[in-house]
Amino acid sequence: MIRASITAGVRPTTMILGEDNRKAWSHLDVLAMQAFQIIEDERCGQCGLPRWLCKNDDPRLQVRIKVDSCYAKQELDKFEEERKKGDSGGLAYPEFYTKPDNIPLHEFRALYYEQLAAERAEDEGD
Structure with a gap:
């Protein structure tokens, strides 16, 4: 904010x-x-x-690498790679949709945060 x-x-x-x-x-x-x-x-x-x-070299402090995947960026990268072979006009951007049930996109927000909470709980168990 x-x-x-x-x-x-x-x-x-x-x-x-x-x-x-x-x-x-x-x-x-x-x-x-x-x-x-x-x-x-x-x-x-x-x-x-x-x-x-x-920048802290205290041996008690550990680092692990996590991977955060953005599926929209992956699809956009694939599209741009294909587009390099042909036409380069226009602005490419991701648009989300659901199939086969046309679920409203806002319903995925709660599911995402539930998944994130479960992953954090699993990480705390490590």
């Missing part, structure tokens, strides 16, 4: 709480921006994780 408020040029509490943007910045706005800046300043330029994690 902080990044969105910066992009929109409004106070953070306008985005977070829906407050009137015509008011002066509050103490809460300033604290939110300071916290956001601290997080941004601590971000590693190579991996995007907090520097205090990724």
